[in-house]
Amino acid sequence: MSTNKPKHIAIYGKGGIGKSTTTSNISAALAEAGHRVIQIGCDPKSDSTTILRGGEDLPTVLDSLRDSGRPTIADVSAIGFGGVLCIEAGGPVPGVGCAGRGINAAVDLLHELKLFEEFKPDYVLYDVLGDVVCGGFAVPIRNGIAESAFVVTSSDFMAIFAANNLFKAISKYAPSGGARLGGVIANSIQTPYASALIDDFASRTGTNVVGYVPRSLTVAQSELYGQTVIEAAPTSEQADVYRQLARHIAGDHPVSIPKPLNAPALKQWAKQWGDRVFGGAAERRLVEVV
Amino acid sequence: MEKALQPPTRERRLNGVSAYLGDVASLIAELEAGPPASRIRTFSQVASDDVSIALRVLADVEGLGIVVHGARGCAGALVRSRPGRPWAVTNLDQRDTILGADGNLARTLRRLYQRHHPWGIVVVATPVVAINNDDIQAVAQELSDELGIPVVELRTDGFRSRIGATGYDIASAALASLVPPQHGRRRDLINLLAFERGPGLTAVAQQLAGLGLEVNLVPAGAGQEAFAKAAQAVLSVAVFQDESDVLRRELDRLHRVPFLHLRPPIGALGARRFVEAVAEATERPLPIRIDDRVSADLLEERRVVIALPPSQALAVVELVVQFGGRIAGISVDWIDSLHVEGLKALTNAATVALHVGAGQAFELVNWLGKIEPDLLIGTPAAAATAARARIAAVAIEGDDLLGAAGETKLATRIGRALAARQNGFTAGLGTSAYRAGWLKRSPDWHIKREVR
Numbered sequence: 001m002s003t004n005k006p007k008h009i010a011i012y013g014k015g016g017i018g019k020s021t022t023t024s025n026i027s028a029a030l031a032e033a034g035h036r037v038i039q040i041g042c043d044p045k046s047d048s049t050t051i052l053r054g055g056e057d058l059p060t061v062l063d064s065l066r067d068s069g070r071p072t073i074a075d076v077s078a079i080g081f082g083g084v085l086c087i088e089a090g091g092p093v094p095g096v097g098c099a100g101r102g103i104n105a106a107v108d109l110l111h112e113l114k115l116f117e118e119f120k121p122d123y124v125l126y127d128v129l130g131d132v133v134c135g136g137f138a139v140p141i142r143n144g145i146a147e148s149a150f151v152v153t154s155s156d157f158m159a160i161f162a163a164n165n166l167f168k169a170i171s172k173y174a175p176s177g178g179a180r181l182g183g184v185i186a187n188s189i190q191t192p193y194a195s196a197l198i199d200d201f202a203s204r205t206g207t208n209v210v211g212y213v214p215r216s217l218t219v220a221q222s223e224l225y226g227q228t229v230i231e232a233a234p235t236s237e238q239a240d241v242y243r244q245l246a247r248h249i250a251g252d253h254p255v256s257i258p259k260p261l262n263a264p265a266l267k268q269w270a271k272q273w274g275d276r277v278f279g280g281a282a283e284r285r286l287v288e289v290v
Numbered sequence: 291m292e293k294a295l296q297p298p299t300r301e302r303r304l305n306g307v308s309a310y311l312g313d314v315a316s317l318i319a320e321l322e323a324g325p326p327a328s329r330i331r332t333f334s335q336v337a338s339d340d341v342s343i344a345l346r347v348l349a350d351v352e353g354l355g356i357v358v359h360g361a362r363g364c365a366g367a368l369v370r371s372r373p374g375r376p377w378a379v380t381n382l383d384q385r386d387t388i389l390g391a392d393g394n395l396a397r398t399l400r401r402l403y404q405r406h407h408p409w410g411i412v413v414v415a416t417p418v419v420a421i422n423n424d425d426i427q428a429v430a431q432e433l434s435d436e437l438g439i440p441v442v443e444l445r446t447d448g449f450r451s452r453i454g455a456t457g458y459d460i461a462s463a464a465l466a467s468l469v470p471p472q473h474g475r476r477r478d479l480i481n482l483l484a485f486e487r488g489p490g491l492t493a494v495a496q497q498l499a500g501l502g503l504e505v506n507l508v509p510a511g512a513g514q515e516a517f518a519k520a521a522q523a524v525l526s527v528a529v530f531q532d533e534s535d536v537l538r539r540e541l542d543r544l545h546r547v548p549f550l551h552l553r554p555p556i557g558a559l560g561a562r563r564f565v566e567a568v569a570e571a572t573e574r575p576l577p578i579r580i581d582d583r584v585s586a587d588l589l590e591e592r593r594v595v596i597a598l599p600p601s602q603a604l605a606v607v608e609l610v611v612q613f614g615g616r617i618a619g620i621s622v623d624w625i626d627s628l629h630v631e632g633l634k635a636l637t638n639a640a641t642v643a644l645h646v647g648a649g650q651a652f653e654l655v656n657w658l659g660k661i662e663p664d665l666l667i668g669t670p671a672a673a674a675t676a677a678r679a680r681i682a683a684v685a686i687e688g689d690d691l692l693g694a695a696g697e698t699k700l701a702t703r704i705g706r707a708l709a710a711r712q713n714g715f716t717a718g719l720g721t722s723a724y725r726a727g728w729l730k731r732s733p734d735w736h737i738k739r740e741v742r
Contacts (some may be wrong), residue, residue, distance in 0.1 A: 066385070097388050098422045
């Protein structure tokens with residue numbers, strides 16, 4: 001049982017970019033290293049911790065609110081791989097209610113239930129829905145809940161765009177006690193230019209890349225079995241990539257306040273990378289096709 | 291039944307202005323040049339919002355059920371409605387906000403109906419619904435079919451508009467949708483649109499009835515029968531167009547009931563003009579002329595500030611001039627394009643000071659201090675503020691001003707206020723609530739123009 005103050009870390013990124021996979025593998029790697037870990041999924045889809053739990057169903061915190069009950073920690077959590085305590089905030093059915101307010105309420109409820117005092121974790125990882133779509137989704141990086149935030153991105157422009165938006169949120173809240181940026185996690189690295197592009201974006205926004213996660217069939221295969229790579233393929237190179245990321249996050253990593261690009265600057269930057277990767281001829285071909 | 295369109299805010303629909311300090315001529319020029327500059331208060335005292343005004347309107351309709359879909363505080367404006375009025379609040383809590391509250395709304399509608407059997411129910415949306423986007427329309431449609439009465443949505447939010455009068459518009463759109471279509475037109479029936487009932491309104495209605503017309507008063511005090519008749523009227527007229535603008539438009543749009551634009555029937559002359567215009571429009575003989583105007587030169591060139599709702603204020607200008615006074619300033623809660631003609635009718639527009647602001651007592655005190663009028667004629671709240679600033683003040687409300695009796699009533703109160711001042715009596719309640727340094731500041735230091 002840990003006696004240290006737990007370290008709260010938020011992991012953000014565009015929807016579908018691999019946040020939950022990355023976060024779950026980091027949680028699994030930390031647990032494998034002997035740490036007590038809580039992973040809290042802050043996404044109405046409620047699928048953050050699936051691969052830590054063998055794909056089993058888990059009642060969400062907001063399910064308990066729906067039933068108007070007074071839940072216990074046991075009602076809204078499950079022990080996953082390596083003893084990771086898995087919690088899903090949940091949300092309303094699509095099309096009604098306010099999911100952002102739901103995240104806020106779920107986090108408040110977990111504090112009321114004295115989750116952290118009872119479980120005494122070393123690490124608490126918040127896996128937060130893609131963009132900062134409203135103030136509710138910014139809860140983990142506000143009010144001193146998480147000390148640092150990591151942003152997962154691929155080299156796709158929309159993922160970079162979302163990352164830049166997240167930088168805006170972090171730079172807004174950091175000066176008043178909100179989380180600072182721990183760095184960028186470059187995910188789904190597949191093309192030859194992907195790492196350089198993400199490095200350049202990080203450099204221009206005053207931050208750095210803390211890990212490069214290659215696109216891997218091992219990940220897809222593990223997920224089909226409802227498992228993390230750490231569990232399904234512990235000796236694979238991909239598992240080592242996640243372990244390395246986990247060590248960085250667990251250590252005393254430097255944090256910063258990012259300097260997001262404004263919209264014209266971001267577009268100009270993207271165009272320069274388009275020219276660099278595809279050449280000016282590519283643009284002309286595109287015009288001809290259109 | 292055709293669904294009434296959702297009216298836009300007063301700002302958008304009528305270029306409404308909720309904050310202004312300057313002279314009348316400058317604002318006329320601004321309003322005539324296009325959408326006026328958006329002015330924002332960085333500090334505000336207190337003012338009614340569109341939700342509370344909409345609730346006040348609905349509360350005056352006989353036998354109509356009201357369901358406030360929001361947190362219980364959102365129904366605060368109904369607390370002072372008379373006992374027995376059928377209303378309920380869904381009392382939304384955090385759970386409803388996050389997960390949606392369609393079920394809660396349906397349950398509340400059923401309970402209200404079972405207990406009171408209203409002839410129709412209006413579901414009033416609130417800031418909570420504006421955030422969680424509950425589909426009130428779907429529930430209203432379902433319950434309307436189930437209960438066999440009209441259940442309509444009133445989508446207001448309390449923050450879209452800075453002008454509380456937007457609440458009149460939104461309530462009017464909902465109420466207009468409760469008017470059932472009728473075949474045929476009754477040439478002896480007119481709608482008198484009013485949002486406040488009192489002896490003054492009754493007197494105006496009696497004068498119109500004297501023309502041989504049946505006067506259908508809507509919406510204040512109206513019940514199901516009055517709403518059922520509204521579509522048959524030959525025309526609609528309003529005592530104050532500030533409140534009734536959307537209701538008259540909707541009656542025209544939905545039921546082809548035309549509207550006769552008239553100045554408010556304030557004072558003997560105003561009431562006479564009003565009745566004569568209705569007589570002419572309905573092709574009826576003119577009533578016997580009765581001259582009961584107050585002829586005394588009551589004000590003797592005194593400088594007067596009027597602080598009333600806009601159309602009332604502009605109508606009272608005529609009475610002040612008739613009483614021998616000079617208009618020094620006008621203070622209104624808001625102003626919009628409906629009032630441009632009234633403002634232009636002021637003979638000394640360039641020198642008349644204009645203050646636009648609802649519930650901003652500090653601004654009013656400061657502004658009055660700069661104008662130093664001899665008398666203020668205004669709402670009870672404005673009159674109280676002026677009295678504390680040791681300015682002679684007359685408190686009067688819309689219904690008090692209607693008809694010839696309104697003119698007499700106003701003259702009597704002016705006479706009393708001036709006599710009291712002459713006799714050394716001041717209603718000043720101790721020292722000013724504001725420090726001298728505070729009052730030295732410009733009255734509009736906290737009003738900023740929005741940069742576009």
